[in-house]
Amino acid sequence: MKKTRSLGESFLCALAGVVYAFKTQRNIKIHFFAAIIVVLLSFLLKLSISEILAISLTVTMVLVAEMINTAIETVVDMYTTEYHPLAKAAKNVAAGAVLISAVNAVIVGYIVFFKKIIMFLNM
Numbered sequence: 170m171k172k173t174r175s176l177g178e179s180f181l182c183a184l185a186g187v188v189y190a191f192k193t194q195r196n197i198k199i200h201f202f203a204a205i206i207v208v209l210l211s212f213l214l215k216l217s218i219s220e221i222l223a224i225s226l227t228v229t230m231v232l233v234a235e236m237i238n239t240a241i242e243t244v245v246d247m248y249t250t251e252y253h254p255l256a257k258a259a260k261n262v263a264a265g266a267v268l269i270s271a272v273n274a275v276i277v278g279y280i281v282f283f284k285k286i287i288m289f290l291n292m
């Protein structure tokens with residue numbers, strides 16, 4: 170295996186990882202489209218800079234958690250497809266990270282959007 174890579178090659182590998190996760194993981198597709206809707210809503214509801222920062226960090230955290238979850242699932246499946254309690258623990262912990270990021274997204278989304286959407290609908 171080739172050891173040293175140029176910066177460009179490393180970037181392409183990272184990009185390939187994003188594409189792989191997007192192509193193979195239904196949840197990432199759902200989160201990605203949810204992120205697009207959130208970005209469009211942010212423009213429509215004229216969020217402040219600090220609100221946009223909170224939303225941006227939240228969306229990024231969910232997508233990153235999903236990708237780390239995918240990486241862990243992939244390594245576990247490469248190691249064994251047999252039942253193993255440690256494989257189960259690794260996958261459950263990774264899924265737990267996604268769950269925590271998703272709960273945070275719901276809380277942040279509620280705090281930032283709820284009042285604004287109600288006001289927008291009552292206009």
Ligand SMILES: Nc1ncnc2c1ncn2[C@@H]1O[C@H](COP(=O)(O)OP(=O)(O)OP(=O)(O)O)[C@@H](O)[C@H]1O
Pocket residue numbers: 194196238242249250251252253254256257258260261264
């Ligand atoms: N090799 C294994 N040994 C023991 N339990 C496993 C194993 N593989 C999966 N599991 C259990 O099944 C659950 C689902 O695993 P799976 O690999 O199907 O993930 P998934 O359904 O693709 O998850 P996600 O929806 O997060 O992508 C795991 O969280 C774990 O509890």
